[in-house]
Amino acid sequence: MAKEKSVWFCTSCGNESPKWLGRCPACGEWNTMVEQTVATGKPSKQPAPRGHKPQQLREIGSAQEHRISLHNGEIDRLLGGGLVEGSLVLVGGEPGIGKSTLSLQIPLGCPDLKTLYVSGEESPRQVKMRAERLGGDLSNCFILSETQMEVILEEARALQPGLMIVDSVQTMFSQNIDSSAGSVSQIKEVASQLLYFAKSTGIPVLLIGHITKDGYIAGPKVLEHIVDVVLQFEGDDKGPYRILRSIKNRFGSTAELAVFEMTGKGLREVTNPSEMLMPMHDESLSGTAIAATLDGVRPFLFEVQALVSTAAYGTPQRSATGFDVRRLNMLLAVLEKRAGFKLNAKDVFLNMAGGLRITDPACDLAVVSAVLSSHFDFAIPHHVCFAGEVGLSGEIRPVNQADRRVTEAARLGFTKIYISSYASVPKTEGIQIVKVADIPALVKQLFHG
Numbered sequence: 001m002a003k004e005k006s007v008w009f010c011t012s013c014g015n016e017s018p019k020w021l022g023r024c025p026a027c028g029e030w031n032t033m034v035e036q037t038v039a040t041g042k043p044s045k046q047p048a049p050r051g052h053k054p055q056q057l058r059e060i061g062s063a064q065e066h067r068i069s070l071h072n073g074e075i076d077r078l079l080g081g082g083l084v085e086g087s088l089v090l091v092g093g094e095p096g097i098g099k100s101t102l103s104l105q106i107p108l109g110c111p112d113l114k115t116l117y118v119s120g121e122e123s124p125r126q127v128k129m130r131a132e133r134l135g136g137d138l139s140n141c142f143i144l145s146e147t148q149m150e151v152i153l154e155e156a157r158a159l160q161p162g163l164m165i166v167d168s169v170q171t172m173f174s175q176n177i178d179s180s181a182g183s184v185s186q187i188k189e190v191a192s193q194l195l196y197f198a199k200s201t202g203i204p205v206l207l208i209g210h211i212t213k214d215g216y217i218a219g220p221k222v223l224e225h226i227v228d229v230v231l232q233f234e235g236d237d238k239g240p241y242r243i244l245r246s247i248k249n250r251f252g253s254t255a256e257l258a259v260f261e262m263t264g265k266g267l268r269e270v271t272n273p274s275e276m277l278m279p280m281h282d283e284s285l286s287g288t289a290i291a292a293t294l295d296g297v298r299p300f301l302f303e304v305q306a307l308v309s310t311a312a313y314g315t316p317q318r319s320a321t322g323f324d325v326r327r328l329n330m331l332l333a334v335l336e337k338r339a340g341f342k343l344n345a346k347d348v349f350l351n352m353a354g355g356l357r358i359t360d361p362a363c364d365l366a367v368v369s370a371v372l373s374s375h376f377d378f379a380i381p382h383h384v385c386f387a388g389e390v391g392l393s394g395e396i397r398p399v400n401q402a403d404r405r406v407t408e409a410a411r412l413g414f415t416k417i418y419i420s421s422y423a424s425v426p427k428t429e430g431i432q433i434v435k436v437a438d439i440p441a442l443v444k445q446l447f448h449g
Helices: 073-079 099-108 124-134 149-159 184-201 222-226 273-277 325-338 361-376 402-411 439-447
Strands: 003-010 033-040 088-092 115-119 141-145 163-167 205-209 229-234 241-249 257-263 266-269 288-295 298-310 318-321 346-352 384-386 416-420 432-436
Touching: 033 184, 073 241, 073 257, 088 099, 088 184, 088 222, 099 115, 099 124, 099 163, 099 205, 099 266, 115 124, 115 149, 124 141, 141 149, 149 184, 184 205, 184 222, 273 298, 288 361, 288 402, 298 361, 298 402, 318 325, 325 346, 325 361, 325 439, 346 361, 361 384, 361 416, 361 439, 402 416, 416 439, 432 439
Parallel strands: 088 205, 088 229, 115 141, 115 163, 163 205, 288 384, 318 346, 384 416, 416 432
Antiparallel strands: 003 033, 229 241, 241 257, 257 266, 288 298, 298 346
């Protein structure tokens, strides 16, 4: 008979401890230990793999993995060309961001792909209502409303689908573990069973996962180590645009992202993100500048908006939306120390258009230009864009793959781009490349040239 005992799991790495510890000895994180009741002495019902023998590395074939196209150009590109057979893919995101919508759109857009959609949160009728709203072919999608893992795998082996979707991993439980669904031990066991199922049958599995209030996928960090691909949804659920970013990919590059627009009929692919992020006004306005950024290997241009005004109270405000406010404070300090602009009595507000969260240091030059434009109340011409990193000494530093940024700017009709004087970029037809060494040189070229 199985005995029960209490153990402590680290929610960050999944390390097990017989007692509570303030700091996890495996990953070093503080206050991540949670108590779980587990059963001991109960044999696992998962069969041991058979037929695997050691092979010499030189005898193993190096042919490309066979991939399944999902008939969605953005997702196929994000996955590296399609879904690999036998892979385990985890999609995470905030509630209401569009995870379930995307996972249901995939089988509706692939009528030739037999799909088993396992829902642990909705009834089959609710899934049917959502599918009718999204539109598409309903003939080859099978719905199973179940949360017990052993029953799900038995039905999947009997149906033999080409793809299985599980929504969500936190609602599933296994009989092998005596704890509630969503606990650390259950998530580890469920993920391990799904991984064995995918590898032994060659059926790819798409997992939907919730995230915590800190923005991380709920459950132990070991969940992300088990799966082959981790995709994360980003964006404001009140806005129309969503970004699907590749965090981990064993079969392709992680330097990719896909952009979608949420509509009444589901998520629509945005093949040219720069067009949606361009200014929504005809005439040039002060306080705006266009940044040529690069997310992974995909260049796109977006509008940086800044507002500088006299502080109404004693302490000036510093606010940034979609940008690190600490980096904004650093750039303002550089402007004051290296260029002599007194902004210590000014309120500064910064906004990245389109609800994006920008971490590329190449948009530093656009942020500085937008702040100075609002400070001087001088409009930057709408055909000008920027790509450069600002250092603490006020120098403009070169950014990676500047030639791709220049090419994208020229393709979108920009006639002038400001970059670092230390960057080596070949001449591009249709656009003037202006090289600046530091902030004073930028001010001279941009506002006095």
